[in-house]
Amino acid sequence: MKVRVSELTQYLVCPRLVYFGTQGRGYESYAHTHAHTMREKGMIEGFILKEFAFNLHKITDCEDIAAITAIIGDIVESVPRIYREELEGLELDLMEAVKRDFIQGMNDEWLKKLRTENELTELERVHGYERERMMYSEKLNLSGSVDKLIIADEEVIPCMIKTGKSPGYGVWRSDRVQLAAYAMLIEDEFGSTVKRGFVQYIREAEFRMTQIRRSDRAEALRILKHVRRIKQGAFPDKGRNAPCENCAYSKYCDTRKTLLSKLLGK
Ligand code: SF4
Structure with missing residues (x-):
């Protein structure tokens, strides 16, 4: 069962988005x-x-x-x-x-x-970057294309562009997990260890560097397993902060709730 890094990110928003978004399941976002x-x-x-x-x-x-x-x-x-x-x-x-x-x-x-110089713009100036490079790991059966891939001599650095708000400090947990997933793809493709990554919160012109922690890697692997199970047919619980109000699948979610309620006699 192939998984995309974007599905790990979706899982963090709401696990059911992965369920409804899996191709061939017939749920059209409306x-x-x-x-x-x-x-x-x-x-x-x-x-x-x-x-x-x-x-x-x-x-x-x-x-x-x-x-x-x-x-x-x-x-x-x-x-x-x-x-x-x-x-x-x-x-x-x-x-x-x-x-x-x-x-x-x-x-x-x-x-x-x-326009203010920072570590990331300096790295890009010196080494350039590859846009949306597609990577695939056979071992993990995981694929994804990171927005920018900077190859700075021996170091390969993933960089993601985010259009939402930035946290007060560092990068959001979901972004750290996504970066860890890209890091593992890079490592399988380049054979080098990825120690850090960048997130460009472009709406606020905030560019943040973050270390790729062991805990982020472990979390990415844990979510990968869950996503695989969902793609195989398991219907997950709602995400804790699921954005149901603006969700394109809310109609189906309600339907499933009704069916479940009926089964439970509620
Ligand atoms: S309606 Fe809510 S629970 Fe259902 S998929 Fe959308 S965000 Fe998730």
Whole structure:
């Protein structure tokens, strides 16, 4: 049973998302009015932010305001082409509105913070990075593509781009687990030990380094086992902080609850 790193992340949000999202099970994520439009808006904005992270070097290397503005325009305009598959069927008006709002909402402070030198931008400047490299471990039967892979001489460093909020300090637990999973993929492919990784919380221009701890590796392996069981058919409990309100599978979750209630005579 093949597992993707993204399914480990899904599990951490809510284990049932893995169950409903497993291909061939017939649960279609469904659209519903306001929540759906909000999700689409968030998705487009997330893609724009991600492209900012991939093109940071262009912005940091440039001193001319007019040129920076042109680069930002190019980044925003490139999104529909790069994410064509994901954005298929989306209303053009919505796309244009999000792009416009994004550019209007950008502030100098954020741009200034983005352009500030830090360890990660320095590493990228010297060594470059490989974008979304797909990796597969036969031993773990696990695959995934990390956003940026930096090969700095003997050291191979994974870097993830996140479009949500950053924690007050360090990186979120789910991000540490995801990085540990990438670390294990890198180790199987490159034969070297991954000691650290980066998370770019691009929305807040916060770039954080974290050590790959033993406990994160153990947690990633534990979740991998659970995900495998779910993909084989086990129906899991809800996640503790499951975001049911905006979930595209809530209809099915309710149905299953009703069936279970009936079986239990409640
Ligand atoms: S509705 Fe809630 S419990 Fe069900 S899959 Fe969605 S987030 Fe998980």
